[in-house]
Amino acid sequence: MSKIRVAVVGCGSISKHRHIPEYVNNENVELVAFVDPVIERAQHYAEAHGGKAFADYKTMLAEVKPDAVSVCTPNYLHAEVSIAAANAGAHVLVEKPMAVTDEEAAVMIEAAQKNGVKLMVGHNQRFFPPHVKAKQILESGVLGKVLTFRTSFGHPGPDAWSIDGAASWFFRKPEAIMGAMGDLGVHKSDLIRWLLQDEVAEVAGFVGTLHKEGTEVDDNASVLLRMKSGAMGTLVASWTYYKGEDNSTILWCENGVMKIGTDENDQVIVELRNGTVEKHKVGAISTNEKQLSSGVIDAFISSIVNDTPVPIPGEEGRKSLQVIISAFESQASGQFIRMA
Known part of the structure; x- marks a missing residue:
C-alpha cells in the first residue's frame, strides 16, 4: 500500500513536539511538505525529513496535492486552512480550538463532507x-x-x-x-x-x-x-x-x-x-516538560488507511x-x- 502523503502547515512547538515526530514514527506516512511564513522553520524540517518547504499553504496545496494536512497554525487561520485543504481533497487534522467561532466550525464540517474527506480535531x-x-x-x-x-x-x-x-x-x-x-x-x-x-x-x-x-x-x-x-x-x-x-x-x-x-x-x-x-x-x-506520544496522529492515519470514522470528528470539536x-x-x- 502506498504511504499517506502528509503536509504540515505551521512549524511551531506543537509540530515540533507532537505532529512531526509522530508522523515520522508512523510507517504509513510520508512527509511531503512543511509550511511556515518563517521559511527557515519549514526548510529545517524539509531537510531533516524530506519533502518541500513553503511559506504559503495555498501554493503548497496546488503544487504538492497532499493526501492529508495537519493544521498547526495560529487559531485565526484554523478554519481558513482546513477549508482550503478539504477543498483540495486532503483529509484534515486541525489543532484545537478547531475554530474561533461556531460559524467557522460549521463551515469546516460542511467543507469536509462536501469533499468526502475526513476532519479530525486534535483533542489529545x-x-x-x-x-x-x-x-x-x-x-x-x-x-x-x-x-x-x-x-x-x-x-x-x-x-x-x-x-x-x-x-x-x-x-x-x-x-x-x-x-x-x-x-x-x-x-x-x-x-x-x-x-x-x-x-x-x-x-x-x-x-x-x-x-x-x-x-x-x-x-x-x-x-x-x-x-x-x-x-x-x-x-x-x-x-x-x-x-x-x-x-x-x-x-x-x-x-x-x-x-x-x-x-x-x-x-x-x-x-x-x-x-x-x-x-x-x-x-x-x-x-510540556515531558512529551509523550499523543495518540492523535496514529488515530488520524489509521482512520485514513482503514477508511474508518475519525475518533474526534469536527462535530465533537464544535461542541467542545x-x-x-x-x-x-x-x-x-x-x-x-x-x-x-
Missing part, C-alpha cells in the same frame, strides 16, 4: 492513558452516577512553551482570538463531555487577564458547568500556574470519588464509600468549542448561558 486528552482508564471505570458502573466534578488545566503559559516565547502569536489577540481558554480550557470541555458521555446544558464564566502583561487575551478562566444529566462542576484554565502544572480531574459520584492525574505515581485513584481504594498505574499524562464560546459570552453579559 481523550487518548491519555489515565483518561482512557477513567472512562472504562465510569462505564463499569462501580461509581454510579457522576454528581459533581472539577477539571483543571494550568501551566506557566505560552511564554514558557511556544517556539517564540513571550513574542508568541498566542498573546496577539488578532491571531489567537482567545488565550488560556482556547489553549487549555477547550481541552477540558472536550474531556468532560467525553468522560461523562454528556453534554453541557448551562455555562457561567469568569474569564480575564490577571497577570500576563502586554496582552489582551485571557490568561485565566474559572467556569461553572451544568450538564444535561444535572451534574455540576468547575472547569479551570490558567496560564499563571508558575509553579506546578495541573492537568487533573476529580469526579465525585454516588458511590465514591475518582481522582485522575492528582498523583504522579498512581494516575487514577478510586475511593469507594465502602472503604475500598483502587490505585491504577496506567501511564502519565503528557506535560461551543462551551468555551459560551463562557466568553457569560463573562461579557454577566449572565448564565444556556446551550442549545
Whole structure:
C-alpha cells in the first residue's frame, strides 16, 4: 500500500513536539511538505525529513496535492486552512480550538463532507492513558452516577512553551482570538463531555487577564458547568500556574470519588464509600516538560488507511468549542448561558 502523503502547515512547538515526530514514527506516512511564513522553520524540517518547504499553504496545496494536512497554525487561520485543504481533497487534522467561532466550525464540517474527506480535531486528552482508564471505570458502573466534578488545566503559559516565547502569536489577540481558554480550557470541555458521555446544558464564566502583561487575551478562566444529566462542576484554565502544572480531574459520584492525574505515581485513584481504594498505574499524562506520544496522529492515519470514522470528528470539536464560546459570552453579559 502506498504511504499517506502528509503536509504540515505551521512549524511551531506543537509540530515540533507532537505532529512531526509522530508522523515520522508512523510507517504509513510520508512527509511531503512543511509550511511556515518563517521559511527557515519549514526548510529545517524539509531537510531533516524530506519533502518541500513553503511559506504559503495555498501554493503548497496546488503544487504538492497532499493526501492529508495537519493544521498547526495560529487559531485565526484554523478554519481558513482546513477549508482550503478539504477543498483540495486532503483529509484534515486541525489543532484545537478547531475554530474561533461556531460559524467557522460549521463551515469546516460542511467543507469536509462536501469533499468526502475526513476532519479530525486534535483533542489529545481523550487518548491519555489515565483518561482512557477513567472512562472504562465510569462505564463499569462501580461509581454510579457522576454528581459533581472539577477539571483543571494550568501551566506557566505560552511564554514558557511556544517556539517564540513571550513574542508568541498566542498573546496577539488578532491571531489567537482567545488565550488560556482556547489553549487549555477547550481541552477540558472536550474531556468532560467525553468522560461523562454528556453534554453541557448551562455555562457561567469568569474569564480575564490577571497577570500576563502586554496582552489582551485571557490568561485565566474559572467556569461553572451544568450538564444535561444535572451534574455540576468547575472547569479551570490558567496560564499563571508558575509553579506546578495541573492537568487533573476529580469526579465525585454516588458511590465514591475518582481522582485522575492528582498523583504522579498512581494516575487514577478510586475511593469507594465502602472503604475500598483502587490505585491504577496506567501511564502519565503528557506535560510540556515531558512529551509523550499523543495518540492523535496514529488515530488520524489509521482512520485514513482503514477508511474508518475519525475518533474526534469536527462535530465533537464544535461542541467542545461551543462551551468555551459560551463562557466568553457569560463573562461579557454577566449572565448564565444556556446551550442549545
